[in-house]
Amino acid sequence: MAKTPTPRPWRPLGFLALVLAALYGGLALLGTWSPRLGLDLEGGTSVTLTASTTDGEAPSAESMSQALDIIRSRVNGSGVSEAEVSTQGSSSIVVSMPDVGEDDLVEMVGQTAELRFRPVRAVLDGAGPVEQPDPSASPSAPPTATPTATPTPTPTPSASATPPADLPLSDATGPATPEEQAALAGFSCDDVETGAADDPKLSLYTCDQDNTTRFLLGPADVVGTDVESATAAIPQGDVSWVVNLQFTGEGSDKFYASTQALSTQAPPQNSFAIVLDGQVVTYPEVTSAIPGGQATISGSFDQESAQRLATVLNYGALPLTFETSDVSTVTPTLGATQLEAGLIAGAIGLGLVLLYSLIYYRGLGFVVMASLIVAGGLTYGLLVLLGEAIGFTLTIAGIAGIIVSIGITADSFVVFFERIRDEIREGRSVRMAVETGWDRARRTILTSDAVSLLAAFFLYVFSVANVRGFAFALGLTTLVDLVIVFLFTKPFVTVLARSRFFGAGHPWSGLDPERLGAPRRVGFAGRRRPAQPAKEATAEGKN
């Protein structure tokens, strides 16, 4: 049946103009004009860490979010600006930074932190003797001579082997034996292998994180997994920061036993060292046995150092180990090349589609062009807005998605135009054909776009990494397509149908009834009085 009310195309067009104005106005306010570019377009490094639990189950959301915070603070603490840390899927964390060549950071991020509490047996100032670059040196590490720190830049510590095996290790506690003291004197901080798996049952020679003090530590009786949680806080009535520790049930017992033994010792053996990745973070003194599993570490903490320690303790408390599953670096040059390639491909694709539309649909091809331009403007604005709002980054896959969607958007126009043509073949006037054609085409377009959205949604949920950008772009552009077809293309065609060029079916308009094989019957409304609207209404058979 005929659409009875007169179409009012200026309303949707006006509404769309309003939306666009609001969008770009918002962008002007925010001050950003370009979307955020992803790693593969800007260059940078990305590290993907996949978590695995000790019992093989999927990691819990809570542990993952804790790990996320911890890794984030580690990354930020290392001074890399603009690093982004986020979760991906249920068991991965992605760290991306815009710099290339940050080898140390990559290594640090990927390491699993092993946290241990070891009683201190001996402390010695200084970083120890510098290694002699003697290639023929015997495997015994600490050369007795020359504590003169001859700055020898080239030889790396690995020039002469550093066998912890030669250091006297035992599972004893208490003060160091003379043999061990000598070994400690000869031990150098260069020998410390961070992240190496040290045997918790044996003692450990190590340094602190600043390489200013050397330690001989006893076997670890409390380990990271015994810590339930740690928080940095300022206790009531105090002004300095402390770190509150909470141990698990089993951990509390162990801690109690340990502190009981330690509290009876004289310094420095009354301290326990908190060892992370084989390095001593801090070594607080124990003044009395601590039952109940709640301990407070106080000292010269400021907010930053207290929080950092809490982070360290929490990290070690996670039952998660991370494996570096993917490290990729993209050089800025490559990024720029990819971006350029994407833009060129987009331009070529757009040009081809327009050319084809003009050839096949003639005058209507201009409608395609106008609609695509408006759609492009809307999409671009949304991309920038999303970049600001949710940190959405545009990757090369995203660009590919947008380019592919040019085809999909143009398809909706094809559906619409073909319907109009069908109606003209039936013998309708152009103006009526537009309206009735729209009625039919609308449902097809909605169904097809629903299918596209469904597909995009599934793609998004089930894809990984930066290929997600493709799915997101597809979904976004499908929505934009819907908006444009309803708010722009249809009203625009309605307006055009009122013009002589299109309404009369000029051969170049793409709606020429003769070319389409319609019987030459209905006159153009502009040439005479509006053609029999009553006749049109009754002539409707079932269609």
Place this chain on the structure above:
Amino acid sequence: MSDAPEAAPTQAPTRRRSLSNRLYTGETSLGIVSRARRWYAISAVLLVVAVGALIFRGLEFGIEFTGGAEISAAAPSTDDSTVDDVTDAVVATGIDGAADPRVTIIGDDTVRVQAGSLSTEETNALRDVLADELGVDSTEVTTQVIGPSWGAEITRQASLGLGLFVVAVAIFLSIAYEWKLAVAALVSLLHDVVITVGIYALVGFDVTPATVIGFLTILGYSLYDTVVIFDKLRENTKGITAQNRHTYAEAANLAVNQSLMRSMNTSIIALLPIGAILFVGAGLLGAGTLKDLSLALFIGVAVGTYSSIFIATPLAADLKRREPALQALERRVAARRGGTAPVVPVSAATATPAVSSAARGAVVESGSRRQPQKRTRAQRRSS
């Protein structure tokens, strides 16, 4: 300037009516549904070849699936000895995983080294080696190291996605159309994926996560294309049992014919931007996400178009005609036509332009192929 419909067609005598017009009215009718067996046979052959290729050749997986390291850099210039020089330099590092590297030159002047699983330090060492060899700064070298479990994760996700998508599509189509059409559409979807993957196996294209995404997108596209035709099919077959002039299969064939131009247009317009990406991605860059995605899409869209037209609709017609109501319809139509001629012409020659009996004033169904024709307003008014 009378508005009365003319009795005789008034098209310019010199201008032959275009194909799209002739398809629309049914003058020209390509026997698509009628030749269903032929298309099934062709598809069967393609499927056998595809599956065979998958079994005997298997797919070439990129390092995201196999794990390993990939290091590449744009060299200022390359010559014949570059590959060997780089290979020697890499092997000379003595790193286990790099004992047997694959060194290729992609695009214009980019040297790519692929090796087995390496640690981060080893990768950095190789990066420096490559940088030295090519004379570029090590910050100009792109590296990627993938642990072997990564690819398994992607595969798992993709398979899950595929499975759920198929289920969702089945439900959606059953609601929007009916379950028999849903089955036909799904068969053609799976047909697309198998053939596309088979082509990959046959030729040996790289399969990367971008490729997998391309495969999944093909599903979406093929469905889209099928919906375009099914929409027309539904329109043509509404209330079909209430008449005796044409069978479901004939109406289906008309739907396909009428949608032919639209479907071809949709596909061409979809292929144009994809082709542009492929050209730029494969030509200019040589490798990467653009090429992987667009290649999969290009092949898939082409196959998808074929299957929407030649597989989905004939299959839908075949599934539907078993229904008792439609069987009864077939008998009635056959009876009306004298009972001797087959209801659905099975061995018709290629479409011939109808003679003037296809003129608008004439009675319906007088096309040379017994295809139902669109009735004009005049005819509808008069009947």
